[in-house]
Amino acid sequence: MVSDLSLSKNVCVIGAGPSGLVAARELRKEGHKVVVLEQKHDVGGQWLYEPNVEKEDLLGRNKFLEGRVCGHVDYGDQFKQDLKWAVKSRAEENDGNYKEVEEVFDAVVVATGHYSHPLMPTIKGMDTWKRKQMHSHIYRVPEPFRNEIESLEQDGRVVFADGSQVTADTILYCTGYTYTFPFLDTKGMVSVEDGGRVGPLYEHTFPPSLAPSLSFVGIPRKIIGFPFFESQAKWIAQLLSGKRRLPSWDDMMLAIKEFHQSRDAAGVPKHKTHDIADFEYCDRYADHVGFPHLEEWRKQLCLSAIVNADANLETYRDSLDDHDLLQEAFQSTHFTPLLGVPDFTV
Ligand SMILES: Cc1cc2nc3c(=O)[nH]c(=O)nc-3n(C[C@H](O)[C@H](O)[C@H](O)COP(=O)(O)OP(=O)(O)OC[C@H]3O[C@@H](n4cnc5c(N)ncnc54)[C@H](O)[C@@H]3O)c2cc1C
Secondary structure, three states: OOOOOOOOOEEEEEOOOHHHHHHHHHHHHOOOEEEEEOOOOOOOHHHOOOOOOOOOOOOOOOHHHHOOOOOOEEOOOOOOOOOOEEEEEEEEOOOOOEEEEEEEEOEEEEOOOOOOEEOOOOOOOOOOOOOEEEEHHHOOOOHHHOOOOOOOOHHHEEEOOOOOEEEOOEEEEOOOEEOOOOOEOOOOOOEEEOOOEEEOOEOOOEOOOOOOOEEEOOOOEOOOHHHHHHHHHHHHHHHHOOOOOOOOHHHHHHHHHHHHHHHHHOOOOHHHOOEOOOHHHHHHHHHOOOOOOOOHHHHHHHHHHHHHHHHOOOOHHHOOOOHHHHHHHHHOOOOHHHHOOOOOOO
16 A cells, blocks of 8 residues: 655556546646546547547457557555556657657556447357457447348358347447456456456445555446546545545455445346446545535436436437426536526527
């Protein structure tokens, strides 16, 4: 555990999606020096819409995730007073070539997203099947799939468990996502079980043996993401500056064990360990760092979107049913300075 409590730390944030960006902002506000490493050409993560996917791997296997961009993060001796992280990355130069860079940091925040790495099933024959297979991560528009099936050919046959079969031009895997950190070497102190349980992680954020020098933002799913990531970022920043302290290693490990036991007892599969779906948990999390609780309008809008999506998945995004809640939302400090209050009467 790190006991160097000097105020300003040199921190590497891996990933520049919403989690990484808010982590960088909160760390800087707290006086830390921050370097953000991002594998794509711009920031935004999932919100950086990339229409041109022709050159991408159809199964969504991002070549950089195999460990070339963020390189290797060496962990220091956990019992040393001053834990450091050597981070190797590749920086693109003006001529398009890449230069290897190695820097040493006091802390690393992993913010590589919970929807970055597709979870693929294992199906006998999928490695040798000749036709197109892709994960929904790469799906954008339906046009390329229209009128593609022409005939029942032997080499494109898919045999189902019940004995029925079809010939498919494309298999589109809508099989969700998994967590993977191929660039991160913690000597086994952090691992991913069954593609979905990252651990041990105290409050889904801190590996007890390495925290707060190593932390994760954005692991939880089925939450209202942005405020949650912000509260995680604040907690990390304040721990690193010594303003707050984590519980003892024993207490964190006990909390993790109890949490996992409660998930197992409830029959939650391991790959759903970090699916929260609990507003009250988010408020309890926020209390660790004095972050405001979720506003009522935010919770109601979230629930309303879920209900509307259930009722009509095709069109729910196009209708504006929650005028009152939206008016309330736009009055909040999160929106007012940027957008003003929109006029729905137009
Ligand atoms: C189809 C889809 C729809 C969604 N819709 C919504 C929505 O409507 N509202 C909502 O709140 N959320 C939505 N989400 C959830 C979305 O994941 C979050 O909003 C948010 O983007 C998560 O932020 P993040 O920074 O944790 O992860 P991401 O946005 O995934 O960002 C992670 C970043 O890390 C980078 N990265 C990954 N590995 C490395 C590496 N080794 N080295 C360097 N960089 C790396 C990635 O390139 C990426 O930029 C949606 C997700 C998907 C897939």
